[in-house]
Amino acid sequence: MSEITLIVPDIGDFDDVEIIEVLVSEGDSVAVEDSLVTLETDKATMDIPASDAGTITSMLVKVGDRVNKGDAIAKIAASDSATPEATNEDQASSTTDEIQEVAEKPKPADAVPPKPVPTVPRPSPTASIDEISFSKAHASPSVRKFARELGVDLGQVTGSGRKGRITQEDVKGFVKQAMCSGGAGGLQVAPMPEVDFSAFGKVETQPLSKINKLTGQFLHRNWVNIPHVTQFDEANITELEKFRKSMVPEYNEQGIKLTLLAFLMKAVVSAMKKFPRFNSSLDITGENLILKHYFHIGIAVDTPDGLVVPVVRDVDRKSLIDIAAELGEISVKAREKKLKPTDMQGGCMSISSLGGIGGTAFTPIVNAPEVAILGVSRSVIKPVWNGEDFEPQMMLPLSLSYDHRVIDGADGARFTSYLASVLSDTRRLLL
Secondary structure, three states: OEEEEEEOOOOOOOOOEEEEEEOOOOOOEEOOOOEEEEEEOOOOEEEEEOOOOEEEEEEOOOOOOEEOOOOEEEEEEEOOOOOHHHHOHHHHHHHHHHHHHHHHOOOHHHOOOOOOOOOOOOOOOOOOOOHHHHHHOOEOHHHHHHHHHHOOOHHHOOOOOHHHOEOHHHHHHHHHHHHHOOOHHHOOOOOOOOOOHHHOOOOOOOOOOHHHHHHHHHHHHHHHHOOEEEEEEEEEOHHHHHHHHHHHHHHHOOOOOOOHHHHHHHHHHHHHHHOHHHHEEEOOOOOOEEEOOOOOEEEOEEEOOEEEOOEEOOHHHOOHHHHHHHHHHHHHHHHOOOOOHHHHOOOOEEEEEOOOOOOOOOOOOOOOOOOEEEEEOOOEEEEEEOOOOEEEEEEEEEEEEEEOOOOOHHHHHHHHHHHHHHHHOHHHHHO
């Protein structure tokens, strides 16, 4: 028998993930792929499986610990056929350090440019980035990306992680300090007043969930940095709804819920092909537009813990039924907190549907780095003039928010008009 160290595998673009449950203990026998611990990221939970079979000899982590890719979880007594490299604790530790070194190598975007452009000092410490100090900062690629999105110069941030590593919490703390000092992105806004609400009556303090806090930070960042415009329109979905409802019983028998959202996704992709700037993103400099040739649609899902936006990939290549089936699956995964980090990455445009709740219109916030988001409210029967008489028609309210740096008002109106025409005649989806 030999001893093997089980480590954290690749968990995506996350660092310092908290362990919320330990599923095994010393003396337990585990098989390959048996779950060892449960991790909770900002938007999902995931189980870490055993890479080898054997008996747990010691647990190296506990509930509340934070781990990264390559960190040791437990040791097991395995057969002598186990991989020799895994039996040596020093080698396992060395492998972890190697993984960290690779992760810490700056991406090309972080490399020192041949001719650095001198920056002009500003009141806010988050106003400019010194590329030289940024590239030398001790931080992972995900933290570097997060810092760039917030405009934080990592060279000015003190790391609190292992060996001085800069974490996301360090970046957040730096931004909070900058905002409190009056430098919040140059806005120079007054801080929110601190109020003792208990002076007016009985109160209860309820902590925000991790999803609430992270979503709030992202939405605030997007609202402050993106010049939003919202275009409102209506689509006549009378014929679409007749067709959809006629097909519902057939697919219900197969366990597939054919909702309006599947048609909306197809229609949005059709409109994105017609107007390619809606399927783009600004690069980090804000001077170049990256046009995408794939069509991944993010779907806002309401969960008990807050809003998440899983992504359905290659919508242009899937049938309405395939999309409907996948929507059912990701909705269940979202509400059970089983989405993986990769399930929420790579979106080209998002859809936020409040039709099942109510409302007539709203102004959704663009989900950066996307440049547009479609909001959908509850459809309603309205009298529509056909040239001779008023006819009752099912009208669907559309609310399209977009980044005015990329899309102008004329194209916003053209997009919703085209989208409405596609939804009013489902045959257009075949073109």
